[in-house]
Amino acid sequence: MCRFVAYLGQPIFLDELVCAPQHSLVRQSLRADQAKTVTNGDGFGVGWYGERSEPGIYREVMPAWSDENLLALCSSVRSSLFFAHVRAATGTAIARQNCHPFRHGRHMFMHNGQIGGYAQVRRTLEALLNDEMYAARRGATDSELLFLLALQRMDGGMPAPEAVQGVLDDTLALMRRDGIDAPLRFAAALSDGESVHAFRFSSDDKPPTLYVRQHREGTIVASEPLEDGSEGWQALGPGAVVRVTAHGGAVTVLN
Structure with a gap:
């Protein structure tokens, strides 16, 4: 399983969350406390929104703890909305195109979890992509595939929560049809830049x-608390969907 952190609020340097905290994401790449897989060393990535229409992305296949370029980047880039992710591969290659976050136009996505029996259902799921989304696929992960399937529904006018839930429902139905007992697990963050x-x-x-936590004038969403202990961190319940906006760091629980 992977680990990630998302931030939305007043602009801050990325290293305030990615590198500096006691239990930072870089530290979690070496030793995560609440993950089935303790070490998340199969690549990493950061994505941030700035002055251009699309988010910037930096992804690498080496472990986050050993990349000096990551530390330099995070200490120099300041953003009001950014994602960071460390990867523990679950069956697909350790390659840059398989590292999170994924980007398509203004949208950015990262995921922790997996489609049980992915190899059995991958071809059927990929066939559901239209030509545009199929051409946009760069890697081989189930995460990117779920992202593009959700975007396809959103392009048709469906709100993000309904689009994601619809993709999960259809994926689970396909798994059950094929007799797959392994679970579908999904913790994810999706942004349109706003x-x-x-x-x-x-x-x-x-x-x-x-988890969700208020941070000064912003909001953090993270796989696990960035400090020892969980004071101030709200654990999201099973099935939770939340929407974080820049208006006072508002967090809206949608279900």
Whole structure:
């Protein structure tokens, strides 16, 4: 399982959350406390919104703890909305195109979890992509595939929460049709550059952990608290969907 952090609020330097905290994401890449896989060393990525229409992305295949370029970048880039992710691969190659976050136009996405029996359903799920989204696919992960399937629905006018839930429902139905007993687990963050939607879902009783916390004039969504202990961190319940906006760091629980 992977670990990630998202931030939306007043502009801050990325290293305030990615590198500096006692239990920062860089530290979690070496030793996560609340993940099934303790080490998340199969690549990393950061994505941030700035002055251009699309977010900037930096992704690498080496472990986050050993990349000096990541530390230099995070100490220099300041943003009001950014994502960061450290990866523990679950069956697909360790390659830059498989590292999170994923970007398509203004949208950015990152995920912790997996589609159970992905190899059995991958071809059928990819066939659901229209030509535009299929051409946009760069890697081989289930995460990117879920992202593009959700974007396809959103392009048709469906709100993000309904689009994501619809993709999860259809994926789970396909898994059950094919007799796959392994669970579908999904903790994710999705942004359009203005707001962040966060999701916590699982087809069994072990959804990946996800927390929300206010940070000065902004909001953090993270796989686990960035400091020892969980004071000030709100654990999201199973099935939770939240929307974070820049208006006072508002967090709206959608279900």
